[in-house]
Amino acid sequence: MKKIKCSICGKKFTATSSRSKYCSDKCRRDGIRTNQRKLMKKKRAAKKQEKIKVSNPNISTSKKRKKSKSLLKYYRDLKNRILANEEAFDFVSRTVVEGIDVHEENFEQLVVERIKEQSE
Incomplete structure (x- = not known):
């Protein structure tokens, strides 16, 4: 038989077929x-x-507008969570968002106004 070089290790061997x-x-x-x-x-x-290559026919090619978040609602929920946490642990923290303390009465409105000022 003929000697062939192994395609993996490169060693020469005698082929059986x-x-x-x-x-x-x-x-x-x-x-x-x-x-x-x-x-x-x-x-x-x-x-x-x-x-x-395959595009979904249900999705239009135009850019979809993202849902705008209600900042006021978000910061109201944040304030409620922080205050509930403080109450649960009987501890008063100093949490400041955009330079405004969470314990202020109109915290949500002040934060939203500050964000709008910065975006302009």
């Missing part, structure tokens, strides 16, 4: 594993490209 590529079972398993990895990598890349 004309289709032999590997010198041992270990090299054969390693070869199958590398071929499978290459195949799956190729499949994943193709799937990723297909996902990118």
